[in-house]
Amino acid sequence: MDIDMIYYSELEEWYTTNAFRSFSVKYVVDNCIYYKIDGKEHAVNAGTYMTACKYDNVYAYNKLPIKSICIDICPDTVLETFTVLTTGHEDFDNFLSGHFKYPEFFESLHSVTNTTIGAKLQQLLSRIEKEKTPDINKEWFMDLSERIIYQEYGNYLALNEINSVKATTRKEVLHRLQLAKEFMDSNYLEIAEIKEIADHCNMSEYHFFRRFKEVYKKTPYQYITEHKMQKARQLLSEKKHTVSEVALLCSFPDVFTFSKSFKKFFGIPPSLVK
The missing domain is CATH 2.60.120.810 (Jelly Rolls)
Known part of the structure; x- marks a missing residue:
């Protein structure tokens, strides 16, 4: 063409x-x-x-x-x-x-x-x-x-x-990691265990964890947490929910855990989001 x-x-x-x-x-x-x-x-x-x-x-x-x-x-x-x-x-x-x-x-x-x-x-x-x-x-x-x-x-x-000699192997691993990322992008609020993601892309839990960190320089847990934090900040900026409600909506076990994670991630407590 x-x-x-x-x-x-x-x-x-x-x-x-x-x-x-x-x-x-x-x-x-x-x-x-x-x-x-x-x-x-x-x-x-x-x-x-x-x-x-x-x-x-x-x-x-x-x-x-x-x-x-x-x-x-x-x-x-x-x-x-x-x-x-x-x-x-x-x-x-x-x-x-x-x-x-x-x-x-x-x-x-x-x-x-x-x-x-x-x-x-x-x-x-x-x-x-x-x-x-x-x-x-x-x-x-x-x-x-x-x-x-x-x-x-x-x-x-x-x-x-990706630490592999064969180009075909590296491409297959990357393809599976991309499937995993898209699964996390769509389901980060519902994912309870890393094994769910590994199963989705047909990798063992350890192999997935190691390869994901190798390629993206962060763990799957850190990747999901980043999504949750960005979602939380968006909800707080809309001024439609309390901090406790946002913690629940973003799948945190309690408001204390959420507030601690939020401050560590953004450097400010959730109550100060404008």
């Missing part, structure tokens, strides 16, 4: 063997699309998008009626974006030479609610629903490419933190 394209689809049945004819972003709006890449099947559920490079013989199909957006980005757009981003940026130069030569993107799945790419995809969906055929210019595709490059740069840094 030598042009940038956007396809919006509403299909009862769909099957193809040429799902990734260019670098692609697959955003599923309703239900689920299944992609099989090199023998590994990826289920892209509603509210999730997948990024992947050009592959031959990628199978894709659905089991229920689907709504989805597919975005193909041509090599020239990606390379032009590279040029702008890498000017005078030594870290990015090393990134490109060592890992990120087009089209070697790391296929990954993300929720549209947690990333800048997801925000752009949701805006696109809103425009399609209102305008049917919105006018999308070159700058739009370059902005999307830039967001993808920064996402992949994060993947590159994370992969380098």
Whole structure:
């Protein structure tokens, strides 16, 4: 593909063997699309998008009626974006030479609610629903490419933190850790034990704990606590709840534990939040 394209689809049945004819972003709006890449099947559920490079013989199909957006980005757009981003940026130069030569993107799945790419995809969906055929210019595709490059740069840094010789092993570990992070992002108020997260991404509890800390430089517990603290601060700033109510809403056992954790995290007691 030598042009940038956007396809919006509403299909009862769909099957193809040429799902990734260019670098692609697959955003599923309703239900689920299944992609099989090199023998590994990826289920892209509603509210999730997948990024992947050009592959031959990628199978894709659905089991229920689907709504989805597919975005193909041509090599020239990606390379032009590279040029702008890498000017005078030594870290990015090393990134490109060592890992990120087009089209070697790391296929990954993300929720549209947690990333800048997801925000752009949701805006696109809103425009399609209102305008049917919105006018999308070159700058739009370059902005999307830039967001993808920064996402992949994060993947590159994370992969380098995983202590394994085989690239396929490192990619599989990172894929599972990404599933774990998305699970925590969506369920941080309900998670009672780390084992729940490890089970979700099919890792042993110890292996998950060690790998997560290795890659993200914090423990799963610290990651969940950060989410709780940010949620607590948001609720307190709205002035609709007491400190005791916020402690309960953010899954703390009591107001004393909550207040102590809040002060340690933000440097002020919850009662002083404005």
